[in-house]
Amino acid sequence: EIVLTQSPATVSLSPGERVTLSCRASQSIGPYLAWYQHKPGQAPRLLIYDASNRAAGIPARFSGSGSGTDFTLTISSLEPEDFAVYYCQQRSDWPRLTFGGGTRVDIK
Amino acid sequence: QLQLQESGPGLVKPSETLSLSCTVSGDSLSSSRYSWGWIRQPPGKGLEWIGTIFYGGSIYYNPSLKSRATISVDTSKNQFALNLNSVTAADTAVYYCARQSEYSYAYFDPWGQGTLATVSS
Numbered sequence: 001e002i003v004l005t006q007s008p009a010t011v012s013l014s015p016g017e018r019v020t021l022s023c024r025a026s027q028s029i030g031p032y033l034a035w036y037q038h039k040p041g042q043a044p045r046l047l048i049y050d051a052s053n054r055a056a057g058i059p060a061r062f063s064g065s066g067s068g069t070d071f072t073l074t075i076s077s078l079e080p081e082d083f084a085v086y087y088c089q090q091r092s093d094w095p096r097l098t099f100g101g102g103t104r105v106d107i108k
Numbered sequence: 109q110l111q112l113q114e115s116g117p118g119l120v121k122p123s124e125t126l127s128l129s130c131t132v133s134g135d136s137l138s139s140s141r142y143s144w145g146w147i148r149q150p151p152g153k154g155l156e157w158i159g160t161i162f163y164g165g166s167i168y169y170n171p172s173l174k175s176r177a178t179i180s181v182d183t184s185k186n187q188f189a190l191n192l193n194s195v196t197a198a199d200t201a202v203y204y205c206a207r208q209s210e211y212s213y214a215y216f217d218p219w220g221q222g223t224l225a226t227v228s229s
Contacts, residue, residue, distance in 0.1 A: 001172075034215045043112075044155075046209055046217035055209070055217065087155055091214030095168035099147075099155035 002026055002093045004100035006086075012108040015078050021086055021103045023071040029092035035064055035073045038102075039084045047086075048073060075105075083107050110134035112205050112220035119226050120199075126192040126225055130205030131185070138183035143208040145216055146179060146190045148201040156201075160213065161188060195227045 003026040013019055023033065031051040038044040046055045048064035051071060061076045075082055088100040116128035128146075135142070146158040159169040161179045169177050178191040192199060202224050206216035 032214075034209075041221065043219035043221050044204070044216075045219075046215060049209060049211040049215050053211070055211070089155070089157075089215065091212060094214050095160070096171065097157040097214060099157070101154040 001096055002029060002090050002098050004088050004090060004098055006088060006100035006103045008103060010104045010106060012106045013078055014108045015080055017078050019075050019078060019105060021073045023088035023100050025069045025090060028068045029090045031067050032090055032092040033066070033071050034089045036087045036089065037084045038087060044087070110207060110218055112207065112218060114203060114205050114220045114223035116223055116225060118224060119228060120195055121229050122196055122227055123194055126195050126199060128190045128203050128223065128225065129187045130220060131187050137181050137186050137188065143213045144188050145206050145208065147204045147206060147216065150201040158190065197227050200227045201225060
């Protein structure tokens, strides 16, 4: 099973700040990584697929990068609605899909 | 607009079977070319993929569930279902249903809002 380790577990920031979240895979997964945003009581939302491609309707302030074992999600300038938990997910090892443990982005 | 809504009993006894349904609106399961999946999140933990059913009928499960999970489709109700047998407290979680994304069958979008299933006597 491919383990995805996300860091940090929690980050506290103010609106307008830039944040970079990390997702590290236990083995190479190529570009086959997605990022989701999850707010309490809501459905998770796909942000980024295959490491660096924004899903339809996702604002340009969200960007993804990486390949192999190290990936990042960057939010260039935090909006109030961006405070949420972010998860990464790999599809390289189908049908053993796995998710990371999540990073919570809190308001400072 | 596609919407998914999970439903099921909130409380299940240990060793019994957890049965959940996902009602789909905005697409017809009988003609959809998409795949449909279940994902869960135990309290305080991360997300865990349970399984995916494809439009052709193929089904794939997370091996960690050790054959306890069964996913099926009821086209007459436009629902797909998850049965998880021999449940224990470790199966307590929020269960989400989701459609595959436009980009890959292995990513999910959209998702339902989730339903909490608690395993307790």
